[in-house]
Amino acid sequence: MDDVLTAPMVVEFPFTRSLGPVLSAFLTGLRERTVLGVTATDGRVVVPPTEYDPVTAEEVRDLVEVGQTGTVTTWAWNGAPRRGQPLAHPFAWVLVRLDGADTALLHALDAPEGPGSVSTGMRVRVRWAQERTGAITDIACFEPAPHDPPPPGRPAAHPGTFPEPVTGIVAAARLDYTYSPGRAQTRYLNALAEHRTKGERCPRCRKVYVPPRGACPTCGVATGEQVEVGPAGTVTTFCVVNIKAKGLDIDVPYVYGHIALDGAGLALHGRIAGIPCDQVRMGLRVEPVWTEGGRHPDHYRPTGEPDAAYETYKELL
Amino acid sequence: MTRTEAGQVAVVAFAQSRHERATDGSSEVEMLLPVLRDVLDRTGLSTGQIDFTCSGSSDYLAGRPFSFTMALDGVGAWPPIAESHVETDGAWALYEAWVKLLTGEAETALVYSYGKSSAGDLPEVLTRQLDPYYLAPLWPDSVSLAALQTRALLDTGATSERELAGIAARSRAAAADNPYAQLRGGSVDADAPPADAYVAQPLRRHDLPPVSDGAAAVVLAAGRTARRLTARPAWIRGMDHRIEAHSPGARDLTRSPSTRLAAEHAGLFDPGAPPVDVAELHAPFTAQEVVLRNALRLGEETAVNPSGGPLAANPVMAAGLIRIGEAAARITRGEARRAVAHATSGPCLQQNLVAVLESDGSAEDGSAEDGLTEGGEGA
Numbered sequence A: 001m002d003d004v005l006t007a008p009m010v011v012e013f014p015f016t017r018s019l020g021p022v023l024s025a026f027l028t029g030l031r032e033r034t035v036l037g038v039t040a041t042d043g044r045v046v047v048p049p050t051e052y053d054p055v056t057a058e059e060v061r062d063l064v065e066v067g068q069t070g071t072v073t074t075w076a077w078n079g080a081p082r083r084g085q086p087l088a089h090p091f092a093w094v095l096v097r098l099d100g101a102d103t104a105l106l107h108a109l110d111a112p113e114g115p116g117s118v119s120t121g122m123r124v125r126v127r128w129a130q131e132r133t134g135a136i137t138d139i140a141c142f143e144p145a146p147h148d149p150p151p152p153g154r155p156a157a158h159p160g161t162f163p164e165p166v167t168g169i170v171a172a173a174r175l176d177y178t179y180s181p182g183r184a185q186t187r188y189l190n191a192l193a194e195h196r197t198k199g200e201r202c203p204r205c206r207k208v209y210v211p212p213r214g215a216c217p218t219c220g221v222a223t224g225e226q227v228e229v230g231p232a233g234t235v236t237t238f239c240v241v242n243i244k245a246k247g248l249d250i251d252v253p254y255v256y257g258h259i260a261l262d263g264a265g266l267a268l269h270g271r272i273a274g275i276p277c278d279q280v281r282m283g284l285r286v287e288p289v290w291t292e293g294g295r296h297p298d299h300y301r302p303t304g305e306p307d308a309a310y311e312t313y314k315e316l317l
Numbered sequence B: 001m002t003r004t005e006a007g008q009v010a011v012v013a014f015a016q017s018r019h020e021r022a023t024d025g026s027s028e029v030e031m032l033l034p035v036l037r038d039v040l041d042r043t044g045l046s047t048g049q050i051d052f053t054c055s056g057s058s059d060y061l062a063g064r065p066f067s068f069t070m071a072l073d074g075v076g077a078w079p080p081i082a083e084s085h086v087e088t089d090g091a092w093a094l095y096e097a098w099v100k101l102l103t104g105e106a107e108t109a110l111v112y113s114y115g116k117s118s119a120g121d122l123p124e125v126l127t128r129q130l131d132p133y134y135l136a137p138l139w140p141d142s143v144s145l146a147a148l149q150t151r152a153l154l155d156t157g158a159t160s161e162r163e164l165a166g167i168a169a170r171s172r173a174a175a176a177d178n179p180y181a182q183l184r185g186g187s188v189d190a191d192a193p194p195a196d197a198y199v200a201q202p203l204r205r206h207d208l209p210p211v212s213d214g215a216a217a218v219v220l221a222a223g224r225t226a227r228r229l230t231a232r233p234a235w236i237r238g239m240d241h242r243i244e245a246h247s248p249g250a251r252d253l254t255r256s257p258s259t260r261l262a263a264e265h266a267g268l269f270d271p272g273a274p275p276v277d278v279a280e281l282h283a284p285f286t287a288q289e290v291v292l293r294n295a296l297r298l299g300e301e302t303a304v305n306p307s308g309g310p311l312a313a314n315p316v317m318a319a320g321l322i323r324i325g326e327a328a329a330r331i332t333r334g335e336a337r338r339a340v341a342h343a344t345s346g347p348c349l350q351q352n353l354v355a356v357l358e359s360d361g362s363a364e365d366g367s368a369e370d371g372l373t374e375g376g377e378g379a
Ligand SMILES: [Zn+2]
Pocket: A202, A203, A204, A205, A206, A207, A216, A217, A218, A219, A220
């Protein structure tokens, strides 16, 4: 079997998200080196705070300021940090119950002495980032703290108001993939590289799919028999494009059409050139034009043959 | 249209791919298609005879937007079919199909799911399911989160690293009999001191599931139709799913109250119910099996993950559906009368689904043989 084509693919997507009043106060507080929690209906102090009660789902708005020192409730060693994680050198993931809080916050613990220096119950404190914008990463990480017991008493109320509160975050994300189009499309793309168009025939309904996707969507069975189609075909429908697409080096107006290659069971689409826009018509006979080094046809141009009769392509519209 | 009684919907067929680290360059539909053919062949149904189709998958795994619409090519969706999709494990697609059959709107359903994790970096991809404000910006990978849960459990004394190694060894030894599993046979000696190095202390290599590409499919049928399609339907006596707080620091990671509650609602603890012969648990990390056994109150009489479970093959998005399929297959083969299947989703067992499956005649009311033949016409 032919080697299947693969290519690196990067998906990047910045999500812009708005903040409710509690999350806004918490993240603005981090910018101002202040850690806030919210008092839940049952009196527990939730850090990091939620907009709604974790049990009753009621709105919760009573903010308190908790300590910047806390206790590790569980930890895990991360010997090989990944892109985007808080520290570039080995560190411990920790859940930290900050003094005055009843829940724990996930973050990194900088433990230069290694996993042997980390334990559940150890005391740690916030290390602030130099540049703070109103994000969870305003806490650069935690660092070990002296083993003093947590201070007694309940945390004090806090109004949660700061100058210039942050109202949203932009969460950038990037994921790297190795994309493979699969076996059927690899066969199709390899044939295209030789300037031949190969579809695949459904063993049940006999329809020839171009480009093939590996299965007949009508019958739900695998296609496998390769069928060379074209090279010429018939324009089944078309439109005139008058708006220039971003990043596309084609002058407007141009014609984009559906083209049923001879022998294909459905039409594919492509640009039609070599003819004035106002002369393109249904039934026009066209053939592909490849440019040097291109895997896909650059465009289709008229063959000069008489137009195809409507009956020959009406099922392919 | 008449409602179908709870307990009168059965798994009548199950199929899965041979799970592997990376499928040989196949697209998702190319990976799925043989599984769909297999499951339909087991019932003799053609795609046109299926009343409802429901699938579970995530575009994030292979990075293909709307991959589930491409996967529909494998179903034969013309003339137009009644179809739905969930962006989570196929066990939840099965739940939707089960509800559809209970309404009486359908007599048969095809449920399938697939995951092609090999295209990306799975632990990193899974960070994108996390809360975007507090968790996702830190990129905490799925292995690290499971390590936090495992440490919490070790700290309580409820398990030991040796017991966890034993779970890994038992799972992979059990998988030796499972031709579809990816990690098969014993490579872990539970009695020797753990030899594997830590991957993310306290997790060692053997505590982690493999990264798998794979697919699975199940056919459900109601009442009389189920009896027509198989000699031994695996009746779904109850099914429920429950969710907990998302933040791992807001939960007790050593317990799974959502699993307990789902099991109660699924009838697992019903008074007088026969013992559970088999449990198929969606516990990708060894410590999670300990948490789930507790939540489901499983004792020594129950064989846990005789298929090898997710520690032997873990195609994300299909691994939960496979638990239901494997549990049903034990009943279909006559190896179990009552089985429980569990599926999970989210970090550290955040969301859990429990299904209780039974063979004919295992119900205490004795009505199985006659009552069930009325099938969809009942009630
Ligand atoms: Zn066909």
